[in-house]
Amino acid sequence: MFSSGLEAAAAVVHTLVSAGHRAYLVGGCVRDLLMGHAPTDYDVATDARPDAVMALFGRAFGVGAHFGVVLVPLQVDGREIVTEVATFRSDGAYSDGRRPDEVAYADDPKQDVLRRDFTINGMLLDVDRYLASGDAAAAVLDYVGGREDLRAGVVRAIGQPMRRFTEDKLRMLRAVRFAARFGFHIERETFAAIRVLAREIGQVSRERMRDELTRMLTEGNAATAFEMLAATGLLEQVLPEVAAMRGVAQPPEFHPEGDVWVHTLLLLKQLPAGCSATLAWGALLHDVGKPPTYSVSDRIRFNGHAEVGTRMAAAICRRLRFSNEDTEQILALVGNHMRFGDIGKMKESTLKRFFRLPKFVEHLELHRLDVTSSHNRLELYDFAKERYGSAPEEEVRPRLLVTGADLIAAGYRPGPGFRAMLDAAEDAQLEGTIATKDEGLALVREMFGVPAKAE
Numbered sequence: 001m002f003s004s005g006l007e008a009a010a011a012v013v014h015t016l017v018s019a020g021h022r023a024y025l026v027g028g029c030v031r032d033l034l035m036g037h038a039p040t041d042y043d044v045a046t047d048a049r050p051d052a053v054m055a056l057f058g059r060a061f062g063v064g065a066h067f068g069v070v071l072v073p074l075q076v077d078g079r080e081i082v083t084e085v086a087t088f089r090s091d092g093a094y095s096d097g098r099r100p101d102e103v104a105y106a107d108d109p110k111q112d113v114l115r116r117d118f119t120i121n122g123m124l125l126d127v128d129r130y131l132a133s134g135d136a137a138a139a140v141l142d143y144v145g146g147r148e149d150l151r152a153g154v155v156r157a158i159g160q161p162m163r164r165f166t167e168d169k170l171r172m173l174r175a176v177r178f179a180a181r182f183g184f185h186i187e188r189e190t191f192a193a194i195r196v197l198a199r200e201i202g203q204v205s206r207e208r209m210r211d212e213l214t215r216m217l218t219e220g221n222a223a224t225a226f227e228m229l230a231a232t233g234l235l236e237q238v239l240p241e242v243a244a245m246r247g248v249a250q251p252p253e254f255h256p257e258g259d260v261w262v263h264t265l266l267l268l269k270q271l272p273a274g275c276s277a278t279l280a281w282g283a284l285l286h287d288v289g290k291p292p293t294y295s296v297s298d299r300i301r302f303n304g305h306a307e308v309g310t311r312m313a314a315a316i317c318r319r320l321r322f323s324n325e326d327t328e329q330i331l332a333l334v335g336n337h338m339r340f341g342d343i344g345k346m347k348e349s350t351l352k353r354f355f356r357l358p359k360f361v362e363h364l365e366l367h368r369l370d371v372t373s374s375h376n377r378l379e380l381y382d383f384a385k386e387r388y389g390s391a392p393e394e395e396v397r398p399r400l401l402v403t404g405a406d407l408i409a410a411g412y413r414p415g416p417g418f419r420a421m422l423d424a425a426e427d428a429q430l431e432g433t434i435a436t437k438d439e440g441l442a443l444v445r446e447m448f449g450v451p452a453k454a455e
Contacts, residue, residue, distance in 0.1 A: 123141065245290065
């Protein structure tokens with residue numbers, strides 16, 4: 001059974017072909033169909049110019065008129081599916097290392113393919129032949145040797161690698177991502193070009209860089225991706241704080257697996273495809289504070305590395321322009337990952353406040369990844385998981401017995417000490433030592449004194 005995305009793309013192709021144009025599926029969707037994977041989206045390439053595409057589809061709208069890109073929304077099974085349609089083209093110079101300064105529309109699909117990034121992404125598919133036979137291989141138009149490289153597991157730049165990467169520096173990160181995602185290797189000349197140009201990756205916008213790194217972390221095989229980043233010289237350029245982990249020794253009694261880099265790779269190796277971006281970045285950065293806090297006394301120590309790491313992670317998140325929401329969660333994961341070491345000794349109030357951390361399940365999972373990538377002692381994880389799973393919400397976040405209004409009614413004036421009074425009453429409530437408002441107010445009077453009479 002064909003997907004709604006393919007159905008929408010096929011309808012777009014049929015409309016274009018019926019109007020006398022050439023049109024094919026192109027790019028990643030063709031690669032995925034050949035690999036037996038379900039594409040997440042479908043792109044169409046055609047000889048029709050953008051104005052002709054928009055005339056054929058009443059609701060179409062151009063998003064890159066200069067580059068011949070039109071989005072075509074169609075209703076399929078009650079859902080709106082948007083297909084990207086791009087006119088065959090050849091590109092001029094790329095003076096900004098991202099986009100061509102000018103493009104020339106083309107009538108030949110081969111000319112269009114030759115300006116694309118990698119051979120495995122440079123194939124076209126005759127959609128009618130594919131739908132009739134169900135055999136993607138029999139419907140492919142391959143001008144660049146993409147099928148052969150796909151069979152061999154090779155990521156190879158189309159044409160001259162230096163030229164492809166000079167045109168768009170992000171392609172260097174994409175080469176690593178595709179190779180890691182599919183378990184492929186990067187072809188020798190393509191790899192060599194990345195090594196030469198790695199220092200120019202800074203020309204890529206921070207948002208595009210962030211998104212590509214996030215895909216590496218969440219598509220599966222994250223450890224392989226970061227090993228490739230290190231081997232190509234890209235890691236030192238995009239995340240020097242992570243590159244600094246290499247060779248930083250750890251105390252063998254706690255980390256028999258090796259240095260901070262090896263430990264981090266073991267965490268990344270456990271990240272499943274589809275994991276949350278914040279958990280993945282938390283796993284990558286949880287020990288980023290270790291290199292600058294490394295010291296040796298009675299043993300190797302990293303005093304305050306969680307706090308230092310939190311500040312470093314904040315700088316990374318700012319640099320890569322993460323959203324405030326994602327930044328907050330990543331910093332929380334880095335800043336709190338060492339607290340599990342004390343979880344068995346925490347007071348009930350402290351433990352319940354710990355459980356209140358947003359997305360606590362990510363904190364729990366990061367701890368599991370951390371432990372299973374080092375000494376593999378899971379006692380604290382099991383304790384935390386059991387207590388968190390069995391704690392009713394009304395115990396973790398109970399309705400407060402003593403509020404600010406209650407303190408004011410009792411004669412206390414709002415001020416610097418107000419927060420301490422409320423926290424003391426709430427802690428006692430969480431510990432179970434008070435059960436009523438009157439008991440809470442009595443505790444406040446005992447700890448902070450009787451309020452001065454109002455003037």
